[in-house]
Amino acid sequence: MKKEGKYCSFDFSAKPDREKFAQNVVEYFDRKVQEVFNTLGVPLPGTKAQIKFSGTSGAMYITPNCFELNYNIQDNDLGAIIHECLHYTQQLPQTFYDKNVRVIEGVADYYRITLSDDKQGDYFNNDKRNLVEKFDTNELYNSGSEFIAYLRKKANDKDFIKQLADKINSKDQKQLDDFFKNKFGKGYDTLIIEYSKNRTQEIGKNPKDISRFDFFTNL
């Protein structure tokens, strides 16, 4: 049992009762994969991504060409596909990924917000609508994306995240390290600790009152 799209194929035989959902996923995936790849300026994949149900949590990009969705994923929880499409553009070696996991996941979750239809990550609840109350330098997604959005403001450059994504996609550690040093005179680790300490002053008001989409898109 399969739904075929232009850029993906969804084998939903593990959950045949979710045929309508599978159709929605295929349409959403086809739209978002184009938005993500075009935003990053990379050529669209020549082969279809294979999507299937599995026991993983949320949506998870597993192999270079296979996306697995949890059996019980909610109908209105599709934004993770945007996040995983970022990884789909990257195809990173594991060692490079492990060393730079915070910045890589931050970029993926940044685009999840900015490229979502509802401007809050196409998530099943409103948890991604505003900034998180407590910033955590080790939390990869909500804090990680907020931090690089802050750096974008600090650099006063609307093209900043795209440039950062380019450095990640270069898979060259020196290029990525130099990017932060050239822009700010310091490395990522130092910058995030400083931000964590000064966050309240930097953002000016209660984070729970700040729209994440606005924070990510305004300069």
Ligand SMILES: [Zn+2]
């Ligand atoms: Zn990820």
